[in-house]
Amino acid sequence: MHNSVKIALIISVSAIILASILVGYFVSKSITNTISISGQATEKVTPDMVSVYFNIDTKGDTSKIAEDANSVIVNKLKDYIVALGFNGYDLKTVNYNIYPDYDYKTQQTKGYRATHSLKVEFSTEEKDKIGDVIDAGTDAGAGISYINFELSPSLEQQYKTTAIQTASEDARIKAEAIATGFNKKLGRLVSVSLDSFNYYPFRVYDSAESGTPSAESAKTSVAGITPSEQDVSAYVTAVYKLR
Numbered sequence: 001m002h003n004s005v006k007i008a009l010i011i012s013v014s015a016i017i018l019a020s021i022l023v024g025y026f027v028s029k030s031i032t033n034t035i036s037i038s039g040q041a042t043e044k045v046t047p048d049m050v051s052v053y054f055n056i057d058t059k060g061d062t063s064k065i066a067e068d069a070n071s072v073i074v075n076k077l078k079d080y081i082v083a084l085g086f087n088g089y090d091l092k093t094v095n096y097n098i099y100p101d102y103d104y105k106t107q108q109t110k111g112y113r114a115t116h117s118l119k120v121e122f123s124t125e126e127k128d129k130i131g132d133v134i135d136a137g138t139d140a141g142a143g144i145s146y147i148n149f150e151l152s153p154s155l156e157q158q159y160k161t162t163a164i165q166t167a168s169e170d171a172r173i174k175a176e177a178i179a180t181g182f183n184k185k186l187g188r189l190v191s192v193s194l195d196s197f198n199y200y201p202f203r204v205y206d207s208a209e210s211g212t213p214s215a216e217s218a219k220t221s222v223a224g225i226t227p228s229e230q231d232v233s234a235y236v237t238a239v240y241k242l243r
Contacts, residue, residue: 033243034190035178039171039236043159044229047149047202049121052133053094054142055207056116063098066114073141074116080136081120084129091120117145124149130222138215146208147218148201149227156232160197163234168192171238179242187241195235202230 056073060066081091094117101113120133130147137144151159171192179186205221207213 034239034241035175036237036239037171037175037178038195039167039169039174039238041163041166041170041234043163043166043232045151045155045159045232046124046229047151047227048124048155049150049152050124050127050130051119051121051148051150051201052130052137053117053119053145053147054137055145056114056118056142058114059101059111060114061111063112063114066112067098070114070116074118076140077118077137077142080140081133084132084136086120086122090122091118093117094119118142121150124227127222127227131219134215134218143213144205144207144215144218146203147205147222148203149230150201151199151230151232156199159232160199160234163232164194164197164236167234167236168238171236175238175240179240182242184242187243190239190241192236192238195237196233197235198233199230202227 054077056070056077058066058069058073060069078088078091082088096114096116098112098114100109101111102108103110122129122133134144134147172186176186204225205218207218210217210221
């Protein structure tokens with residue numbers, strides 16, 4: 001191999017090694033010169049909606065018979081709800097399913113089953129209607145699955161935005177305090193992520209937890225209850241440069 005070729009090869013290899021060292025140095029410096037901070041916030045908000053959830057369960061030798069029987073109850077329920085001053089579209093479908101009714105003991109199909117979950121929502125200012133809505137459901141032949149005090153979509157979005165903003169501010173304040181503690185200054189924001197957003201409706205009745213699910217037990221559960229403030233929480237993680 002000619003000397004000129006050897007020299008060129010040595011220079012190329014040396015350049016690659018030097019570049020790798022420099023990249024590693026700057027990456028290492030970039031990583032070690034940052035801080036990762038968690039921010040959190042919780043907003044207190046009073047629910048502004050009541051949601052009553054119904055379940056309608058019917059059976060039949062064929063899927064059509066099960067479906068028709070289910071529709072009869074739904075139509076009755078809708079009529080009763082409208083009679084209370086609601087609109088027909090206030091009764092909303094949550095879930096609907098038709099499937100073979102399988103008996104696991106005999107390992108045979110016993111026809112078909114139709115299940116329909118629905119809900120009706122109204123303002124907490126009208127919570128006195130809960131008892132009448134429960135009666136409308138049971139009179140029509142529907143069961144009461146559960147009853148919630150909830151946030152309307154607009155109110156949930158409002159407090160969600162506020163909680164995220166406050167959590168972000170919390171992360172920034174913590175980052176500034178840490179930077180000051182180490183005699184540094186807070187640099188630019190490198191990255192940020194929303195870890196979670198939590199909100200859970202206030203459930204006042206659940207048929208699965210009631211010993212004897214009935215209209216009366218549902219009414220008893222909600223009697224005299226005033227919706228309490230619920231937590232709307234947000235958690236963020238921010239990464240800042242230090243300088």
